[in-house]
Amino acid sequence: MRPPVRCSLSAALLAVLALPALTAAQPSIQQDREPPFTVAAARWDTESLGNHRAVLRVDNAAPWVYARLPWRRPDASPATKGVIVTTAAGEVVKNVRRGTVTAEAGEFIFEPVASVGTYYLYYLPYKSGGRSNYPNVKYLPAESGGDSTRMSAFLAASSPHARVERFEAVDSLNAFWPMAVAATPSETARLAEALGGAPFAVFPEGRLNSIRLRDRLPLRWAQRGAGGTFADTARRGEFLAFQLGVWARRD
Numbered sequence: 001m002r003p004p005v006r007c008s009l010s011a012a013l014l015a016v017l018a019l020p021a022l023t024a025a026q027p028s029i030q031q032d033r034e035p036p037f038t039v040a041a042a043r044w045d046t047e048s049l050g051n052h053r054a055v056l057r058v059d060n061a062a063p064w065v066y067a068r069l070p071w072r073r074p075d076a077s078p079a080t081k082g083v084i085v086t087t088a089a090g091e092v093v094k095n096v097r098r099g100t101v102t103a104e105a106g107e108f109i110f111e112p113v114a115s116v117g118t119y120y121l122y123y124l125p126y127k128s129g130g131r132s133n134y135p136n137v138k139y140l141p142a143e144s145g146g147d148s149t150r151m152s153a154f155l156a157a158s159s160p161h162a163r164v165e166r167f168e169a170v171d172s173l174n175a176f177w178p179m180a181v182a183a184t185p186s187e188t189a190r191l192a193e194a195l196g197g198a199p200f201a202v203f204p205e206g207r208l209n210s211i212r213l214r215d216r217l218p219l220r221w222a223q224r225g226a227g228g229t230f231a232d233t234a235r236r237g238e239f240l241a242f243q244l245g246v247w248a249r250r251d
Helices: 011-016 149-158 185-194 219-224
Strands: 004-009 037-039 052-058 065-069 084-087 096-101 106-110 117-122 126-131 134-139 163-169 200-205 230-235 243-248
Touching (some): 052 065, 065 163, 185 219
Parallel strands (some): 037 163
Antiparallel strands (some): 004 230, 052 117, 052 163, 065 106, 084 117, 096 106, 126 134, 200 243
């Protein structure tokens, strides 16, 4: 068997493109300041609940509980899509109100039916339709009655806050982390500032993390910065694929 060959794409190539190496560090989202993005240990019924959920912990009994989810969603128009909240036993919470909902984060108030404990908030539930040979999927619409931002703001100040322990995908195929977890506008602005006057930036990426976002930067890149050094391993004669993500400045 032929030994593997280690190939590298040096920072010199990126220097030709006038791209500064902002930082060599690659911090992960698995930190105390934000809940981690993980794959669930066991599957749930995706046909009724969707593929993504937030795991919430309610420690204090109260009529209403407030939760803010820093979900960094990659999908379009999250404010138009519904959510489903359940207990750990699967009982659906009927009284759920929404506050401000954006791609960056969503605010919700719900009436805990089981008092304290673990709750799940499924934030991309869908319904399958069509034919077996030509199926289609539609996300459930946002709850009728519109956003209750005023109510959420009031209850957020007077109600206990549910702790977001983690975000879970039903399996690795549907997982958003690492390439579909989006950077916030403020994080993107900081990266743009660090680039100085460069009109664009290049982000080298290996073959295992396919570039998935088209209109936003992944958090991974915002944390790591542009440029740097890329290295991978391939066997002799193997076709080695890698990616260069180019971000064009619009300011």
